[in-house]
Structures are given as C-alpha cells and as structure tokens.
Amino acid sequence: MTADWPILSMSIWLPILGGLAVLGSGDKAPGVTRWLALIVALLTLLVTLPLWIGFDTGTAQMQFVEQVEWVPAFDAWYRLGVDGISMPLIILTAFVSVLVIIAAWQVIQYKPHQYLAAFLIMEGVMIGVFSALDAMLFYVFWEAMLIPMFLVIGVWGGPNRVYATIKFFLYTFLGSVFMLVALVYMYFKSGSMDILAFHDLKLGLTEQILIFLAFLLAFAVKVPMWPVHTWLPDAHVEAPTGGSVILAAIMLKIGGYGFLRFSLPITPDASSELDWLLILLSLVAVVYIGFVALVQQDMKKLIAYSSIAHMGFVTLGFFIVFILLQKGGDGALLGLEGGMVQMVSHGFISAAMFLSVGVLYDRLHSRQITDYGGVVNTMPWFAAFMVFFAMANAGLPGTSGFVGEFMVILASFQANFWYAFLAATTLIIGAAYTLWMVKRVVFGDVASDGVAQLKDINGREALVLGVLAAAVLALGLWPAPLIDVMEATLHQLVNHIAVSKL
C-alpha cells in the first residue's frame, strides 16, 4: 500500500527541519522559540496520526512504503515503511516528544532554543530509526540519534554530566559498530541493503551466531541488559528531566525494536540456539536489578534501575518464544505481544515517573529520597499522580504496567515454571522498591522546611502528568486496540522464525 502523502517522510523531516528553525530562532525571544517548538511537535504528532487511522490491521506487509534511490553503488535506498511493530512506537515517540517540550517550558533557562531543537531533531531521527527499511538508512538514523542526546546530557545535565554522557556515547557506539560490520556482511550475502531481503537470507549456523552476537552487542547496550547496563543509571541521573524521559521512554525501546526487526527474523536459528543466554540475562535483569533498585538513595537512579528490570520483561517475552515454538507454538504470540505491550506501557510509565521526579527536582533541586518526606501535605495533587504512577510501575491491575507483565508471565508459564516464577517475583520486588520510595517521599510527616514550602503542581505540569495518567489508564483497561494493530505482524513473525534458515 502506497500512501498518497509521504507521511513517514513528513514525520521524520518535519521535526528535523522544525528543529533547525528553532535553532535558527536564537535565544533573543525564548517565548517565541518555545511556542514554535511546541507547534512543530504538535504538528508532527498530527502528521503521525494518519499512520494509526489509515493502518490496515489485516496485513503483516509494510505499509506507507516510500522508496527513493539513495546510494546506487551499494543498492541502498531511502526506503521507509511501517508494520505493527514500528507504528505504535512512532506514535509513542511523537506523543512523548510533545510532553517533553511542554515539560521544559520554564525549567530550561540556559539556551532553550538549542535544547528544544535537540529534542525535535532527535524526535525526527528516532522516527527514522523505527521506519527505516534499509540497513544503511537504519544505521545512519541509529547513530545520528546519539549526537543530540550526547549534547542534551552534556550541556543541560548535572554535575557529573561529562562522564555520564561520554560513557553513554561510547557504550552505544561500541555496540553499534559491530552491528555495522554484520550489516555490511549481509549486504554482500544478499546483494542489497533491504532489511526485508535480510529476513529471507539463508545463513549458516556459525554465520548466524556471529551476526546474532554482533546484533546482541548493539541492542543489549541499548535496552540495556545486564551486564552492559551501567551507562544507564549514570546517564539518567545526570540528564535533564527531558533527556531522561526520552532516554527511558523511546531510546530503550529502540533496542527492543532491534531484536524484533533484526535478531529474531534474520538469525532465527542462532536466536533459538542462544535463547537460554537471553532468557538468563533477562531474568538477571528482572530479579537482580530489582534488588539493586531497592537500595538506591537517588530517585532517578531507582527509576533507572527499575527501567532495566522492566525491559528485562521485554527481552524475556521475545526469547521464550523459541521454547514455546518447540513445545508446539502455543503462547509464542503471547510472549511477543506481551513484550511489545510492555515496551509501549513502559514508555508511558517511565516518562511519567521521570517527569514526577523532575517536578520535585525543579522545586528542591535534590533527587535524594532522604531530602523528602510528607510531600502529600503540601502537594496533594502531585502526590495523587505520583502514587498512581508508582502503582502502575509496580504493575497494578488496571494500569498498563500490568498488561504487559501479565502476558509475559503467562507465556513464560507455558515455557517453564521457574522462568515464570522468577519473572513473577517482580510483582513483589517491583512493588517493594517503588512503593517504599513513594512511602518515604510522599507520605509521612513533613521532613524539612523545604518540603513545607513546596507549591503544588501548576497547570502545565498537571497537563503533562494528566495526559500520561490517562494514557496509562486507557492502555491498562483496554489494551485491545494496541494488540490488534500488532497482531498480524507478530503472527507473521512467529511463523517466520518457526522456519529454520539452515
């Protein structure tokens, strides 16, 4: 299906060009700059909506396809398209970007035009990552994404920002260059840079394993999976609120997306061969990182570790599929769907959690749990939101956090009781670290004069948190629309990986 309008190109280039315009507007009139940035972000969200409305849920084919020749010498095309995996993530990106721009309204006073421009450009590039169907194009977007994030953390970050941002950049860069070698290798095997052609490429087991490991390096760093997760807490702690939100809500998802778009379909036999490793790492993330989160003193660090634990569910859902396929295929779809729902849901919840911490940080300039206590007395509205999001983070039924986790646990039950058992401990550990933090921050007596003088959230903050709360609730109560969108694509993916390439 070819759209009349190049919707995907518009969603990519509108924020990028808009970001350049914002950059060009300079720091003379920050008010104008902010409105301009907001209008660009809203327009982008508007442009991406037809992707949802016009999406044909009945097919696993790529939709809204565009292609233009790009580098003929390597048969690389500017080739875009979406399916049920990428489309929801694109909408999520556009949605969260709007919130980030609003959240930065009064908070960012140092060179706001550069800050907003960085986020808009990043938005376009991330949409590019999700919609690229050409390996070279994908890689260009994938790496280009690092530059604005590097600057955002480095310029607007906390005291230890230089260390954190260079670590972030080098970790991701190291992971991805090996993916590049793998992509180039497959280009020579298939004679094309088309990702879909890679899907059908026959590869031997050794080749598959090497390619799988190269991809694993790239995606595991991005997700991040234990033990290459250490950049994430550093980056989150130092990043400004907006940076943390984008990092947690979108960038981590790109790792998960990579597994679905590359690892599983291109190297199904290697994935099947090495699924124990991925399941092991996922369970370590869920259990061990959960315990690590429990002892954190810094709220942002705590949420960062909780992100790693939640992303462990995503990778668990993706890789138990192989066990389920061997057992006859029941529940394989459930695992993938659970992982996907978890990604979208975590996009909302982690964004909301980081924004909540941002609200507190803007007032008291501290992220230490011990500096707070009794916030509910002075900020009742905020406390309500924070408690709600904490419940969602802990996986309370009725919120989106529950749906994904439940589906993954259900699927892992069919695979192996112990996987499900370990995964289910998150319901306890997750509740422990999140609710304990909320207890210490929100409830209790007013801890200090600072807390006593806190002002409740203003309209802008209420709007951002309210929208997110609505999204969390909607997805929690009625996840069917999201699942419908993914169904056909994931079904086809399950069928694809069930067939050996050997």
Add this chain to the structure above:
Amino acid sequence: MGFDAAHLQGLAPEIFLASAACLVLLIDVFLKDRYRMTTYGLSLVSLAVTAALTIWGSSDATEVLWSGGYIRDPMSDALKVAACLVAMLAFVYAKDYLRDRDLFKGEYFVMGLFAVLGGLVMISANGFLTLYLGLELLSLCLFAMVAFDRDSPQGAEAAVKYFVLGALSSGMLLYGISIIYGVTGALDFPSVAQSLMHADQSEDTVLIFGLVFVVIGVAFKFGAVPFHMWVPDVYHGAPTPVALFLSSAPKIAAFGLAIRMLVEGLGGLQGGWEGWQGMLIILAVASMAVGNIVAIAQSNVKRMLAYSTVGHMGFIFLGILTVDVDGYAAAMFYTIVYSLMAAGGFGMLSMLSRKGFDAQEMDDLKGLNERSPWLAFMMLLIMFSMAGVPPTVGFFAKLFIIESVISADMTWLALVAVFFSVIAAFYYLRVVKVLYFDKPVTTAPITASLDTQMAMSLNGVTVLLLGIFPAALLAVCRTAFGV
C-alpha cells in the same frame, strides 16, 4: 614519439598553474604591502581556473602523453579538482592568520601554488621519474612553508626535522626505484608492470628488496606508523595554516602517488604477505592503533589532529590494500573527505587565533558555543565526521572502506578498524565536550573576516550534506577506477 602539440591540451591545467604561479610571483614583487590582497586574490583565481581547466579537459578516456611520462585519466581529473579546491580553502583560512602576524607575504601563496603543481604532477605521473619530480617540487615547497615564520624557533625546528626526514625518505624511495629499475629496465609504470609479469622467480628477492624501500617512501609521505614521527612535531611547530595546507592537498597527492606507483607500476608485487599488500596491512593496523591511542593523550589540538591524521591514513591504506577497484574508490573517497575535514579542523584553529595568540590548546576551544554557536556547530560536525558518526560524511568514508575490506574477505581487518574508530571517537568527543560543556576562558570576540567565516560554513555544511547525499562523490570516485 616527438613533440605533439595535441599533448599540450592534456597538460593545460599544469601549464596554466606553472605560468600563473610565476606570474603571481612577478606581480607580487612590484606590489606594495597594502595591495597584498591582490596576490591572494590572484592565487585563488589561478587555482580556480586550474580546476576549471581540469574539468573542461576531463573525459572518461585515458590519455598517455609525453612519451609515456604523463597520464590523464578520470582519476587524475577528480583528484586534481579536489586538490585545487582544498588548496583554495586552505588559502582562505590562512589569510587572517598570516595578516595578524605580519606573515601575509606573496611567497606563501606562490609556494602554495607550486606545491599544488607538484601534487598535480604526482597525480598524473606515469613513470618513476615524473613522479619523483612532482614529489620533490611538492616537498621543497612544503619544507619552506613550514619554516615560514622565521622568528619562530618551533617552526624552524619543525622545518629542519621535516627536511631531514623528508630527504631521507626521498632517498629511500629513490633507492627502491633504482633497484626496481635495475631489474625491470623500465621507468614508466606500464612497462614496469609488463616486465614484472614476466619476471623470473630468481628476481623476486631483489624486487621485494626494492619494494620495501618504495613502500617506506610512500608510508613516509602518508605519515603511517612507524614512519610517522615527523607528523606531530611538524604539525605542532608549523604555523597553523601551514599545518592545514600540509594535511589537505599533499594528502590527495600522496594518494595519487600510492595508486600510480603501487597499483599501476608495482601491481605485480602485491601478492599476500610478501608483497605490498602485507606491508600495508601492518602499516595500516599500526597506524590506526598508535595514531588513535596516542591522540588520546594530547592536550594540544594541533598534535591531536596530527595523531588523528596518522589514524586516518591507516584507514586509507585499508582501502588500498584490498587490491580491488572498490577498495581504491573507497580510499579515494576517504582521502578527499579527510582533506576536507582536516581543512575544517585546522581552519577553525586559525580562525580562533588572533594577533599575538595562537589557538592550539584544548582550553582555547572552551565554551565556543557561548562565543559563537554557529562556529561551534561547524566544529561539532567536523569532529563527528572525523569520528565517523552519521549523518556526516566521515561515516560513509569509513563505511565504504569497511565494505571494501569485507568484500575482500578480510572481515577481521574490518573489526580491527571499527574497534579503533571507537577509541578514536573518545578524543573527538572530548573536543565536542570542550566546545559545548565547558565555560569559555576568554570572551575575546572572534575576529575572523567574512570570507573566512563563509568558507568555514561552506566546509561544515558540505561535511553534513555529503553525509546525507554521498552518492555523487562516490560515483565520481568509482568512475575514476572504472567501477
């Protein structure tokens, strides 16, 4: 073959440039100091016309001229145009710097023009003698340019160092050439290649012996490890615009030298570890390792860029050692892109310098984003391009090299190369960190004139645009090798 006037046309760019350089020298003698801009303008025009003449005379055909001493083919056309354009950029960046230091003399530009002429001759050489002629013309001009600031002890030291080591390497090259001449009895590349095909087994040792010296000569010109010792000292000691010039047009000429001599002349000696392929593998890996690791330890940006040059040269060798037209095209792409990036990097340093102050320490770049966001952004693009991060063109330069290396079944080399690129990313990131994350040490306004600023903008934007649309330049490089 006797004199054929038709041959003159193929040489039109070189003939024009030689005459123009002499003319500029003559005119300059009669100019008063305040009219020195005339010399500058005329030099730029000469280079532009040379480039235009090259384009005008270009065709897909290969012409061998002057009794086989000279060759004009698509590769030479493309390299010559690139060399002229980058040299123009280097002149523009040099103007302010030289004027602030009372170095704004006609000789700088005249020597620059002759150096470019030497480069063009190297690019078009079809035999050892022509090649050596061009090389010496280029080198002599560069030696003098390095010593251009005669009151600077570092400049003099760098010039002497460069001269002594350069003379030594030229001697080695000549020695290697003489041995190969002794075996093959030919000086022009096609005949050398011809007789290598029929060479006796017993002559192998002698040929390899000669080859080693030739490769040393090439490695010295590129500044590849272990023949890189002159690079940091010369770049550091020379005035910034000269360091800029050194890393621009001469590198393009050096690429021409490598292709003409190793591929077209000594192609028969490439074979495996015993031929130049193996030697280049060692040089390439050593250059990438030493260049990129030592660059991390530098606090002086000029030295850092010098070591980074060493690393980049390793990458260019990777393309050449694939012994495949794809690899040559990739290496050519890399060379051109590199010269553009290096021009931008050094150009930025000379722009930030002012009367009595040379920007060359890392601290001098601090907080550039506060002083001039646009210039900081240009430098950001150039640094990310050198690091090979998309969407800048440096990424494609590295990608094409990696592709050619993998297609030559040397995936391990590709892995080594990407590994060292990650290491290299660290020190480029550090420059970006200084530009954006640190507070400025000085608030002195940036005094660069408008044309310099425009050249810098053009340079930075080109790095970005070529990164988004790399196909055209790649097509030029691939046509050069008939791919």
